[in-house]
Amino acid sequence: MNPIVDQLTQWKDYLERIKEGTHKEFFQPISEGKWSKAAIITHIMFWDRFFYEERLPSMIEGGSLAGITAEDVEEMNKDAESYAHSGISLYEIIDGAIKERTRLVENLRQLDLSKSFIINGNQHNLESYVKGEYEHDLHHLIQLKELGK
Template sequence: MGTLKAWMDYLNSINGKEHDSFFKPYKEGKWSKAAIISHMMFWDRFFYEERLPHMLKGETLVGITAEQVEEMNKKAEEYAHSGITLQEIIDEALKYRQMLLDKLQDEDLSRTFTIKDRKISLQEYVNGEIEHDEHHLKQLKAK
């Protein structure tokens, strides 16, 4: 299992390089790499702003619907292609991931909360985020 930091390592490895290809679909019918990075940043922001404060209090969180997921993913893709630079997307993605890491650093990851009638620990949630990172890192690193 990787860590939430592996995502930042990847972003830092491409930081400062100009990649025109990042705004083209990485494969036929797929998102661009810029959209994938934007997608990750949107979800980190959601985790940090909307989820984490409630998780840390052990509260019950409402599940999000497939429509809400689709809507956020669509907004992330539109944002990536709104004229913003790859550098701006990377900077924002690094900022939100660092904020998450800073916030989680001193927390007890065994703390539990409830989501969709299921009790899970912060560590389990983070593990899901790491799997999500690994899924998209494979896409981003594909030649």
């Protein structure tokens, strides 16, 4: 077990805990001009899928990846928010998010996290990248937990 990868399971644990009960408020903005809780969950699900499908294969190969532009981030975030409010149920969102996180974690557990790769000409390794993903999780976990869910 790798403690850095294991930290990513905290997001999955959170999703499992909130799965029970009624969550009508999950589709309401958390505050004026902000996303809903459902959109936040979908946001992380979309980023997990992007990491696993679009980034990880090149990282494993020690390849060179382009950076992510602000426009790319904005587009993915809009897609995530649209999906969250497309009429899909919260349970489908949670199940999808758990599936994506499980797939990512299971794959990462099999990898050498010292493997290096290049992003925008700068050398990185999987360990530092996973740490960044965990910090992103924490930001949203704190945000959601402060709201009582």
